[in-house]
Amino acid sequence: MKPHAPRKRFGQHFLTDDAIIDGIVREIAPRPGDAMVEIGPGLAALTQPLVERLGRLTVVELDRDLAARLRSHPQLTVVEADVLTVDFGVLADTAGQRLRVVGNLPYNISTPILFHLLRFADRIADQHFMLQKEVIDRMVADPATSDYGRLSVMLQWRYAMENVLFVPPESFDPPPRVDSAVVRMVPREAPAALDPALLERLVQLAFSQRRKLLRNTLGRWLDERHFEGRFDVQRRAEEVPVDEYVALAQALPSVS
Numbered sequence: 001m002k003p004h005a006p007r008k009r010f011g012q013h014f015l016t017d018d019a020i021i022d023g024i025v026r027e028i029a030p031r032p033g034d035a036m037v038e039i040g041p042g043l044a045a046l047t048q049p050l051v052e053r054l055g056r057l058t059v060v061e062l063d064r065d066l067a068a069r070l071r072s073h074p075q076l077t078v079v080e081a082d083v084l085t086v087d088f089g090v091l092a093d094t095a096g097q098r099l100r101v102v103g104n105l106p107y108n109i110s111t112p113i114l115f116h117l118l119r120f121a122d123r124i125a126d127q128h129f130m131l132q133k134e135v136i137d138r139m140v141a142d143p144a145t146s147d148y149g150r151l152s153v154m155l156q157w158r159y160a161m162e163n164v165l166f167v168p169p170e171s172f173d174p175p176p177r178v179d180s181a182v183v184r185m186v187p188r189e190a191p192a193a194l195d196p197a198l199l200e201r202l203v204q205l206a207f208s209q210r211r212k213l214l215r216n217t218l219g220r221w222l223d224e225r226h227f228e229g230r231f232d233v234q235r236r237a238e239e240v241p242v243d244e245y246v247a248l249a250q251a252l253p254s255v256s
């Protein structure tokens with residue numbers, strides 16, 4: 001088979017380090033019968049050891065040439081599509097169980113992929129993703145740190161997350177310009193009576209000018225919603241813990 005020339009526009013950095021591949025597979029801990037979906041299988045560096053353990057695996061690949069190669073593998077179900085258009089609810093219905101989602105994600109669209117999957121969190125058992133380490137630092141950040149922001153709040157309310165593996169650039173071909181890491185994300189039970197769209201709007205506004213006090217970024221918006229509860233707006237967005245944002249969104253009338 002002709003060697004595949006990596007395509008930059010698809011964020012293609014292929015894993016070549018066997019020790020790292022083993023480490024990622026160990027963290028995922030695939031078991032036969034798991035309903036697993038891999039995003040961006042590429043040249044099958046993770047796909048091969050995963051499917052050996054699982055027996056069956058669904059993969060979502062946008063690159064037509066790579067999808068064609070993968071189709072020759074009888075144990076794979078290949079979905080040739082942009083993952084941002086994939087309905088993971090339908091995949092879960094087909095599997096008849098909650099999904100385990102994994103992937104060495106294309107870094108140029110990693111945040112949109114995380115937000116896309118957020119909608120299907122109740123159909124997902126867990127997620128393991130390779131991402132830029134800097135993005136994972138922001139995902140798992142604590143309040144009152146410079147990494148704490150919109151991404152931290154919007155993911156922490158819905159997932160328990162941990163950084164499980166550091167991955168240096170030389171583990172890939174071609175090497176990316178940044179350090180990478182693997183994050184484990186396990187959906188939490190959704191808090192009652194929470195409109196995610198409202199939480200998203202609130203958090204976006206709060207962090208729109210992170211150096212300003214919330215009085216300036218949120219004050220009028222809260223008044224317009226006739227909010228009369230307790231919420232200290234004499235703070236900066238980065239000082240407010242996730243559960244306070246959730247409680248505030250729960251106390252407001254829904255936007256939909």
Ligand SMILES: C[S@@+](CC[C@H](N)C(=O)[O-])C[C@H]1O[C@@H](n2cnc3c(N)ncnc32)[C@H](O)[C@@H]1O
Nearest residue numbers: 010013014015040041042062063082083104106
């Ligand atoms: C960083 S590479 C990882 C490849 C392989 N899993 C590995 O670890 O060596 C990202 C993969 O995602 C694929 N990809 C890029 N954009 C995509 C999208 N929107 N939907 C699905 N797959 C995509 C790329 O073609 C590539 O195979």
